[in-house]
Amino acid sequence: MYERKIPLPIDCGLHLTKEVLNGKWKPALLNAISMDVHRPSELFRLLPEASRRVLTVQLKELEQHGIIKKKIYPQLPPKVEYSLTEIGQTLLPIIDAMNHWGDNNRDFLESVIERDPKIVQTTKSNCELHRRSLS
Amino acid sequence: MYERKIPLPIDCGLHLTKEVLNGKWKPALLNAISMDVHRPSELFRLLPEASRRVLTVQLKELEQHGIIKKKIYPQLPPKVEYSLTEIGQTLLPIIDAMNHWGDNNRDFLESVIERDPKIVQTTKSNCELHRRSLS
DNA sequence: TTGCGTAGTGATAAATTTATCACTAGAAAC
DNA sequence: GTTTCTAGTGATAAATTTATCACTACGCAA
Numbered sequence: 001m002y003e004r005k006i007p008l009p010i011d012c013g014l015h016l017t018k019e020v021l022n023g024k025w026k027p028a029l030l031n032a033i034s035m036d037v038h039r040p041s042e043l044f045r046l047l048p049e050a051s052r053r054v055l056t057v058q059l060k061e062l063e064q065h066g067i068i069k070k071k072i073y074p075q076l077p078p079k080v081e082y083s084l085t086e087i088g089q090t091l092l093p094i095i096d097a098m099n100h101w102g103d104n105n106r107d108f109l110e111s112v113i114e115r116d117p118k119i120v121q122t123t124k125s126n127c128e129l130h131r132r133s134l135s
Numbered sequence: 136m137y138e139r140k141i142p143l144p145i146d147c148g149l150h151l152t153k154e155v156l157n158g159k160w161k162p163a164l165l166n167a168i169s170m171d172v173h174r175p176s177e178l179f180r181l182l183p184e185a186s187r188r189v190l191t192v193q194l195k196e197l198e199q200h201g202i203i204k205k206k207i208y209p210q211l212p213p214k215v216e217y218s219l220t221e222i223g224q225t226l227l228p229i230i231d232a233m234n235h236w237g238d239n240n241r242d243f244l245e246s247v248i249e250r251d252p253k254i255v256q257t258t259k260s261n262c263e264l265h266r267r268s269l270s
Numbered sequence: 271t272t273g274c275g276t277a278g279t280g281a282t283a284a285a286t287t288t289a290t291c292a293c294t295a296g297a298a299a300c
Numbered sequence: 301g302t303t304t305c306t307a308g309t310g311a312t313a314a315a316t317t318t319a320t321c322a323c324t325a326c327g328c329a330a
Contacts, residue, residue, distance in 0.1 A: 001253060002253055002285095002286080002287090003252070003253050004254050004255055004256075004286080005255075005284085005285065005286090006285070006319080007255075007256040007257050007258040008254055008256070008257045008258070009184055009257070009258050009259070009260070010244075010248065010257045010258070011258070011259040011260050012163065012166075012237065013233065013236060013237025013238035014162045014166060014230070014234045015162075015163070016237030016238075016240070016241065016244045016245075017233040017237040018162060018233070019244075019248060020244070022287095023287085024287080027149045027153060028147065028149055028150070031149060039306095040306085041305080041306070041307080050288095051289060051290070052307090053289075053309090054287090056307080056308065056309085057287095064247065064250075064251060065244075065247050065248070066243065066247050072307090075306090076295090076296050076297060077298085077305055077306035077307080078296090078305095078306050078307050078308085079306075079307085080307060080308095087243060090239075090240075093232060094229065094232045094233060095149070097228060098148065098149050098152040098229060099147060099152070100148060101148060101225065101226065102147065102148025102149060102151035102152040102153075103147070103148035104148070105151070105225075106148065106151060108201065108222060109145075109155065110145065110151075112199065113143070113145065113154060113200070115199075116199060116200070117138070118138050118139050119143055120138055120140075120142075121139075121142040121143070122142050122144070122145045123144050123146070124145060124146040125146050137316080137317090139316080140315065140316090141289080141314095141316090157317095158317085158318095159317080159318070174276095175276085176275080176276065185318095186318080186319060186320070187277090187278085188279090188319075188320080189317090189318060189319075191277080191278065192317095207277090210276090211276080211325090211326055211327060212275060212276035212277080212326070212328085213276050213278085213325090213326085215278095271330100272329105272330095273329090274328085275326105275328090276325095276326085277324105278323100278324085278325100279323085279324080280321105280323085281320105281321090282319100282321090283318100283319080283320075283321100284318080284319070284320090285316100285317080285318070285319080286315100286317070286318085287315080287317085288313100288314080288315070288316085289312100289313080289314070290311105290312085291310105291311090291312090291313100292309105292310090292311090293308100293309085294308085294309085295307100296305105296306090297304100297305090298303105298305085299302105299303085299304080299305100300301100300302090300303085300304100
């Protein structure tokens with residue numbers, strides 16, 4: 001297995017949090033799981049741009065970091081459900097804040113990001129899953 | 136210059152925000168700038184584990200993304216000051232939340248992160264700069 | 271006039287993360 | 301019997317991000 005060669009900075013809370021959310025699809029996974037998309041197959045369908053490989057790996061990391069927990073039903077065909085741990089739930093305000101910030105500034109961000117010389121293309125698909133502010 | 140080959144997902148706000156904060160030191164830079172550490176040389180001193188090269192690059196990206204602005208004083212020796220733009224300021228609640236979440240869960244996170252098979256070493260230095268909740 | 275402090279760039283290597291593809295295994299549908 | 305669905309692993313290539321080092325330029329101090 002791959003082993004990190006450069007020490008991970010964990011001086012401030014910022015870096016700790018960053019490490020936990022570090023992964024292309026982790027915030028999206030947490031958001032989905034918090035919105036009751038629990039099963040791997042549903043998650044794959046919800047995030048079609050991600051390969052199942054990466055999602056599987058990132059789910060495992062989230063699990064190892066204690067953010068989500070995995071329940072395996074001893075059935076055939078197999079059934080698995082992921083859910084947030086207590087600590088995982090406390091991350092939701094951050095996920096929501098990121099989601100809202102991005103949406104609130106979408107026009108501005110799309111214009112600057114697409115002006116970014118290193119970004120040639122973007123894709124939009126359907127991960128739009130929003131928690132109501134006051135449900 | 137490097138050009139991205141895989142389309143950047145910008146479907147949900149989560150990905151937009153992630154792109155803006157995407158960079159090992161960007162959250163730390165934004166936090167520092169918000170705490171009145173404005174000059175590059177001060178930022179380098181504050182974040183000694185980062186090479187000046189990366190910080191320079193990430194500052195430029197933040198600037199291009201409209202999150203910070205750069206003021207160049209026509210002096211010798213040169214003087215530059217970075218500050219948050221209006222939009223950049225609206226990111227602070229997220230930065231703060233990440234900072235607090237990480238600090239609040241430090242004990243737990245340190246234990247799971249250091250149990251992570253791919254993480255062999257960590258470093259702590261002095262980026263501890265906290266905004267008062269109610270100052 | 272060598273060294274330090276200022277802010278920064280360019281080239282390139284190394285590290286890290288994602289992508290791609292093949293493959294396991296059992297049950298049910300056709 | 302072949303396909304489909306379930307959840308997942310392993311090997312490897314490719315993409316992306318960081319790290320390292322050399323170098324520009326000017327002024328000031330010893």
